[in-house]
Amino acid sequence: MPDALAPTSDPAWLVRHDGYNIVTESAVESRLALSNGFMGMRASRAVSRGPTWAGWLGFIRWASWPRCYIAGLFDTPNTDPPVPALVPVADWSRVRITLDGEPLLAREGQVLASYRTLDMRRGVLLSGWTHRTPAGITVTGTEMRVLSQADRALGLQVLRMSLDRDGVDVHIEASFSMAGVGMEPARLEPDLGAWHTEGNYKSVAMACAPTLRIGDTVVQPARPFPLRWTWYMRSQADQVAELDRIVAVSRGDSPMSDPAPEASDALSRGRSVGWRAILAAHEAAWQDRWAAGGIELDGDDDLQRALNFAVFHLTGAANPDDERVSVGARALTGDAYFGHVFWDTEVYLLPFYTAVWPEAARAMLMYRYHTLPGARAKATGIGCKGALYAWESADTGMETTPDHVVGPDGKLIEVLTGKMEQHIASDVAYAVWCYWRATGDDDFFLSAGAEIILETARFWASRAVLEADGRRHIRHVIGPDEYHEDVDDSAFTNVMARWNIERALECVDRLRARWPDQAAALTKKLDLSEAELADWRDAATRIVTGLDPATGLYEEFEGFHKLEYVDLAAYADRTMPIDVVIGRERTQRTQLVKQADVVALIALLPEAFPDGTAETNFRHYEPRCAHGSSLSAGLHALVAARLGDKDMALRFLRQAAKADLIDNPATAGGIRIAGLGAAWQAVVLGFAGLDLASDIPALSPKLPPEWRRLAFRVQWRGRRIALAMNGSAVQATLEAGEPMPLRIGSTVHTLQPGATVQAAA
Numbered sequence: 008m009p010d011a012l013a014p015t016s017d018p019a020w021l022v023r024h025d026g027y028n029i030v031t032e033s034a035v036e037s038r039l040a041l042s043n044g045f046m047g048m049r050a051s052r053a054v055s056r057g058p059t060w061a062g063w064l065g066f067i068r069w070a071s072w073p074r075c076y077i078a079g080l081f082d083t084p085n086t087d088p089p090v091p092a093l094v095p096v097a098d099w100s101r102v103r104i105t106l107d108g109e110p111l112l113a114r115e116g117q118v119l120a121s122y123r124t125l126d127m128r129r130g131v132l133l134s135g136w137t138h139r140t141p142a143g144i145t146v147t148g149t150e151m152r153v154l155s156q157a158d159r160a161l162g163l164q165v166l167r168m169s170l171d172r173d174g175v176d177v178h179i180e181a182s183f184s185m186a187g188v189g190m191e192p193a194r195l196e197p198d199l200g201a202w203h204t205e206g207n208y209k210s211v212a213m214a215c216a217p218t219l220r221i222g223d224t225v226v227q228p229a230r231p232f233p234l235r236w237t238w239y240m241r242s243q244a245d246q247v248a249e250l251d252r253i254v255a256v257s258r259g260d261s262p263m264s265d266p267a268p269e270a271s272d273a274l275s276r277g278r279s280v281g282w283r284a285i286l287a288a289h290e291a292a293w294q295d296r297w298a299a300g301g302i303e304l305d306g307d308d309d310l311q312r313a314l315n316f317a318v319f320h321l322t323g324a325a326n327p328d329d330e331r332v333s334v335g336a337r338a339l340t341g342d343a344y345f346g347h348v349f350w351d352t353e354v355y356l357l358p359f360y361t362a363v364w365p366e367a368a369r370a371m372l373m374y375r376y377h378t379l380p381g382a383r384a385k386a387t388g389i390g391c392k393g394a395l396y397a398w399e400s401a402d403t404g405m406e407t408t409p410d411h412v413v414g415p416d417g418k419l420i421e422v423l424t425g426k427m428e429q430h431i432a433s434d435v436a437y438a439v440w441c442y443w444r445a446t447g448d449d450d451f452f453l454s455a456g457a458e459i460i461l462e463t464a465r466f467w468a469s470r471a472v473l474e475a476d477g478r479r480h481i482r483h484v485i486g487p488d489e490y491h492e493d494v495d496d497s498a499f500t501n502v503m504a505r506w507n508i509e510r511a512l513e514c515v516d517r518l519r520a521r522w523p524d525q526a527a528a529l530t531k532k533l534d535l536s537e538a539e540l541a542d543w544r545d546a547a548t549r550i551v552t553g554l555d556p557a558t559g560l561y562e563e564f565e566g567f568h569k570l571e572y573v574d575l576a577a578y579a580d581r582t583m584p585i586d587v588v589i590g591r592e593r594t595q596r597t598q599l600v601k602q603a604d605v606v607a608l609i610a611l612l613p614e615a616f617p618d619g620t621a622e623t624n625f626r627h628y629e630p631r632c633a634h635g636s637s638l639s640a641g642l643h644a645l646v647a648a649r650l651g652d653k654d655m656a657l658r659f660l661r662q663a664a665k666a667d668l669i670d671n672p673a674t675a676g677g678i679r680i681a682g683l684g685a686a687w688q689a690v691v692l693g694f695a696g697l698d699l700a701s702d703i704p705a706l707s708p709k710l711p712p713e714w715r716r717l718a719f720r721v722q723w724r725g726r727r728i729a730l731a732m733n734g735s736a737v738q739a740t741l742e743a744g745e746p747m748p749l750r751i752g753s754t755v756h757t758l759q760p761g762a763t764v765q766a767a768a
């Protein structure tokens with residue numbers, strides 16, 4: 008049997024970090040973080056980390072940022088401005104070792120070797136180290152950490168350790184590190200802790216059972232405090248002590264709920280099968296997820312590994328069983344953006360989940376359904392109708408964008424996105440529509456999806472105001488390009504708004520035709536009159552889009568073309584974002600674009616760019632984009648790939664997929680998961696040219712010549728399809744489900760169950 012604590016030999020599945028460096032440590036902890044969509048855990052070292060209580064002093068860098076998170080566990084800390092943030096829970100990985108009375112600390116003696124390796128195929132974090140203490144004792148250890156994909160309540164740590172000599176007094180202490188826990192203890196028992204948040208009385212319970220074995224002998228721990236277990240032994244050279252710790256976690260969402268029994272039950276479940284069975288179930292679950300969502304790429308090993316990294320974090324971020332949470336901008340891997348959910352989820356991540364894990368996509372969209380009341384309140388608050396989602400959303404759906412932040416120069420900057428970045432409304436509607444078209448999940452559409460699309464359309468119709476020129480304008484907004492604030496008629500915003508309204512009208516027609524009773528019930532519930540629908544039709548025809556019919560070029564927003572053009576080539580060597588280099592005010596006066604904006608529109612709504620105008624707009628906006636956001640490169644890759652510009656597409660794809668694999672201080676706050684989602688889209692929707700939203704799904708690959716084979720699976724309306732391609736040759740196999748059409752290039756084929764179609768695109 009392979010050693011559970013040894014990494015696989017195939018480098019495509021491994022992300023390894025050797026040693027420890029204060030400058031990169033926080034980013035490494037994000038990069039190698041584990042998550043199962045319910046729990047998240049940064050990859051801080053468990054052993055010999057040393058105290059972590061130091062206060063923040065501006066000039067002192069944290070040597071490590073150990074954090075464990077629970078999805079949906081938000082409270083409002085006493086920050087300025089106070090906004091809800093994910094509450095850190097106790098770090099349950101901590102192990103302290105004392106040898107002859109001296110603590111083993113990384114900063115003392117000599118660390119002869121140390122590594123942390125993410126084995127993505129198995130979904131485990133593996134570490135190892137060899138440490139010679141000042142007293143000359145050599146300690147060797149290996150560790151494995153797991154957040155179970157099979158049973159999300161369970162976490163697991165297995166640690167093995169040996170010394171090079173006899174007769175050392177060894178003291179091992181496994182504990183829950185309480186430093187930095189943002190909650191009040193409610194119950195602390197030897198093997199169980201329960202805490203509640205101070206502000207909104209949410210709760211978490213964690214139950215734990217550690218076992219230390221030497222050979223076949225179980226050594227009994229002392230329990231000096233709750234959630235602290237200590238073992239004493241006298242060493243024998245090369246004798247291995249194995250500590251396994253199973254932890255079970257449960258969340259309570261209301262003041263009345265007591266999560267402790269659920270955590271205890273989960274712990275009993277884990278203990279009754281033991282750590283090897285927990286690991287086996289976890290690995291089997293990962294195997295299923297890789298089979299469903301993995302990308303196989305022959306011909307570029309480096310990119311293959313980066314794509315595995317993307318799918319690894321995308322998979323870890325989701326939880327199909329929890330409709331009350333969605334994926335934050337840094338998932339459960341870091342503190343940046345406080346765990347808030349942005350458009351990142353719907354536009355950058357949902358295409359992945361919809362295609363390969365529809366149950367996870369549905370849960371995230373249900374989160375938006377459950378937060379509709381917050382969206383309605385936000386729309387009403389600005390004098391509009393319908394629903395305007397929070398730009399940054401936490402647990403309740405109320406707007407949680409901070410209204411100011413401290414800028415690089417220490418001055419306060421007003422944050423306008425929470426008020427003005429309103430395209431989030433149609434982004435959510437877009438994801439709902441694409442999910443429904445691709446999955447055929449009518450139950451979701453009837454019980455939640457249609458209502459989201461109608462309410463967001465209603466918002467836009469009330470927001471797009473008729474002016475003297477006979478057109479309807481949407482003024483005072485921010486588009487995806489956040490360098491330009493308070494603009495009028497943002498092309499992205501307005502074209503997506505029009506699309507939102509058009510789809511809502513289509514929904515009404517489809518509902519009336521197929522489900523007249525539900526149509527009547529929903530229009531009654533929403534008090535939707537014929538007059539209002541007529542107003543929507545009017546809005547859809549009159550909304551200003553910024554399109555110049557003569558050139559096919561969209562103007563990013565009113566007046567954009569008149570701004571100063573800046574040649575970005577002159578700043579090619581910059582290491583800071585362009586708005587830091589030339590200043591915020593100057594950036595606002597230029598045509599420099601923060602991130603895919605009109606380019607994002609080309610990615611989302613290719614039909615709005617007929618007759619070569621996608622190319623016209625891409626060639627116009629690509630050179631103006633400063634990629635000041637990790638969201639940007641992946642959508643540029645997607646559009647360039649569809650346009651057949653393989654070199655440019657590959658360059659952007661590498662940038663997107665590797666952004667958190669290379670040393671970048673921005674990773675310290677958590678992995679930038681939207682960029683990883685966009686990398687997946689660039690490969691599957693871009694290079695492979697997959698379209699699942701049409702009634703006939705389609706594939707039109709334009710692969711780089713060095714890619715010998717690209718293969719992946721997707722789901723469509725209850726079917727599972729395996730697709731493989733090289734050059735323009737495509738193989739499509741219907742692995743499960745009823746016969747279905749598939750357009751390959753311009754020919755429509757019928758896929759039969761179990762059969763493979765070979766075709767040239």
Ligand code: BGC
Nearest residue numbers: 336349350351489636638681
């Ligand atoms: C980007 C937004 C994004 C947010 C969270 C910002 O820098 O401009 O588009 O939603 O980060 O990832």
